Amino acid sequence: MxxxxxxxxxxxxxxxxxxxxxxxxxxxxxxxxxxxxxxxxxxxxxxxxxxxxxxxxxxxxxxxxxxxxxxxxxxxxxxxxxxxxxxxxxxxxxxxxxxxxxxxxxxxxxxxxxxxxxSLPDAAHIESMIDEPLLLGESQHMQNIRQQITKVARSQAPMHISGESGTGKELAARSIHQQSARAKNLFAPVNCGAIPSNLMESEFFGHLKGSFTGAIEDKMGLFQAASGGTLFLDEVADLPLDMQVKLLRAIQEKRVRPVGSESEVEVDVRLISATHKNLQDAVMEGSFRSDLFYRLNVIDIHMPSLRQRPEDIEPLTKEFLKHLRSNGKAVELSNSALDALRYYNFPGNVRELENILERAATLCEKNRIEVTDLKLNGDSSGQEQSKIARPERQPAEINSLDDHLEEIEKKILLDTLERSRWNKTAAAKKLGISFRSIRYRLQKLGLDD
Missing domain, CATH: 3.40.50.2300 (Response regulator)
Structure with a gap:
């Protein structure tokens, strides 16, 4: 046609x-x-x-x-x-x-x-390509996320996915790629925090044989390998500042220069970045370039924590158990164990839920997972753990999660400053953050008087 x-x-x-x-x-x-x-x-x-x-x-x-x-x-x-x-x-x-x-x-x-x-697929074609959704859950949070993904997948705009560890940021990125015009080409994920700084430029842009000690042959970098597809930069906040400059140039020029080469190579990638850290805080602290943040954060998707969507715990549990059964572990979950999971806080989010169930499936007897097999928080006290965890998460009593977290942060800062006799440098050291960071946080919370 x-x-x-x-x-x-x-x-x-x-x-x-x-x-x-x-x-x-x-x-x-x-x-x-x-x-x-x-x-x-x-x-x-x-x-x-x-x-x-x-x-x-x-x-x-x-x-x-x-x-x-x-x-x-x-x-x-x-x-x-x-x-x-x-x-x-x-x-x-x-x-x-x-x-x-x-x-x-x-x-x-x-x-x-x-x-x-x-090459953008229509809705019917997308449905035929996707065997099963990558992001599970029927809560309003997850329905909104899936709607956002369907919309932004039609764009070439750089995207940033924020959220706690274990919330499914890479799955969201894969889902975007899967529904985009680039779906037939490579989805290349890379953990920016796992690459040694001295090899980072080579990993991203490639190198020529003999360009440095150990370069025994030409190597294609991630930008070239993913050309025509999607490059997913996980934990992008961990990039050192000198690499941030080079990444910004690659995004702006759509060209990369392999290490040891005198010429540039044109590349065509869609960039999706993610981190569990707050990039705006990193910009204020000086550890992340504002111009790079501006280019990466064109469209933002925030992945909710499992605490924010407790109604998804049961369907997720059933899906993970179904997956375990398909891998030869025919396990069932007792009602008391499911109840314990419903009231657990899940600091590690969906990834932690999956790991808990995999471990419990190995430890349980007679193919039935009981509360004691879950070992929530490393505690094997079973029902006692369920009772302890229950009051820790009562989202209905909190009007705003952001306000609640702000109050916690304010209390920690005030307590630390009191113990440090209001010496901000000493307080920052105790908290493991920079002086610039504590000053920014105090200003943000209105405590800088």
């Missing part, structure tokens, strides 16, 4: 260049000059992609992005911006643009963008 693209630009030369590029790809095009004309065309016929300039005679490309998101949400729209106008480009992504290109237009990148946009 022939594809049709709507071009919106008031420069004749650029309209002709775009039409010629599309014609060589066997794609038809209709070109107009204004927002008004674009809206008129969108009402008359359907398109497979819209390419719009940012500055138009009767408005902005941002206006058109917002209009398309409201009236034609399934239509990918890409924005052409003046070189270096990153803020407007990022704003267009936040409004829902599929991607952006800087002028003068790089034809290779333009062809990649068009190819990716026209």
């Amino acid at each position: 022939n594809k049709t693209v709507l071009i919106v630009d008031d420069e004749l030369d650029l309209r002709e260049l775009l039409k010629l590029t599309l014609a060589k790809m066997s794609i038809s095009a209709i070109a107009v000059e204004t927002v008004k004309e674009a809206k008129s065309e969108l009402k008359q016929q359907s398109f497979d992609l819209c390419l719009t300039d940012m500055r138009l005679p009767d408005g902005s490309g941002l206006d058109l992005v917002a209009y398309v998101q409201k009236h034609h949400p399934q239509l990918p729209i890409a924005v052409l911006t003046a070189y270096g106008n990153v803020e407007l480009a990022v704003e267009s992504l936040k409004l829902g643009a599929f991607d952006f290109l800087s002028k003068p237009v790089n034809l290779s990148r333009l062809r990649n963008l068009i190819g990716n946009a026209l």
Whole structure:
């Protein structure tokens, strides 16, 4: 079926260049000059992609992005911006643009963008590709997350996934990739905190044989390996500052230079980052660059803790037990054990629940998991543990989790400052944070008087 693209630009030369590029790809095009004309065309016929300039005679490309998101949400729209106008480009992504290109237009990148946009799967195709959802749970939290993922998967925008350890950040990233135009290509996960700092540049950008001691052959870096696909940077807050500079350049230029090479290689990856730390706090503390944060955090998804969705504990437990049975461990869970899990605090979230059940399946007798087999918090006292854990988590009594955590943080800071006779340097040392960090936290909590 022939594809049709709507071009919106008031420069004749650029309209002709775009039409010629599309014609060589066997794609038809209709070109107009204004927002008004674009809206008129969108009402008359359907398109497979819209390419719009940012500055138009009767408005902005941002206006058109917002209009398309409201009236034609399934239509990918890409924005052409003046070189270096990153803020407007990022704003267009936040409004829902599929991607952006800087002028003068790089034809290779333009062809990649068009190819990716026209490869976006429709809802029926997504359902046929996904054997079973990666993110389980029927709580309102998880329904919202899955809806967000379905929406953002249609974009090329960099994404940041925040949340505690064990909440499923990598599964969310995989789900985004699975529903995107890049689904047939590589999903490359990397834990930034697990790579030795002296090998980090080589791992990300590759190296040439002989470029350093131990480089016995050419090696392709993660950016090249994942080109056409998705690169998932887990624990991105652990990147050292010098590597953050190089990562920012790779994102901006869409090019990387392998170690030992004099030339750069063009790459086409979608970046998804994640961390259990608060990146904004890291920026304030000076351990994370604000410009990199700005580029990575275009779209943010926050994964809820298991404490925030206790209604998902039982269905998750049943799913994990089903998985254990399929692997040859035909185990059942007693009602008292399930009750103990319902009232447990789960500091390690979903990952901890899975690990508890796997361990209990190995320890239990007669293929039946009892409370004592769960060893919650490393305690084997069974029912006693359930009684102890019960009052620790009563979300119905807390109006706002953020306010509750803020009160806890305030109490810890005040107690430590009291013990340190209000010596902020000494208090920061006791808490294991920097002086700059304690000063920022005191200002945030209104305790800096």
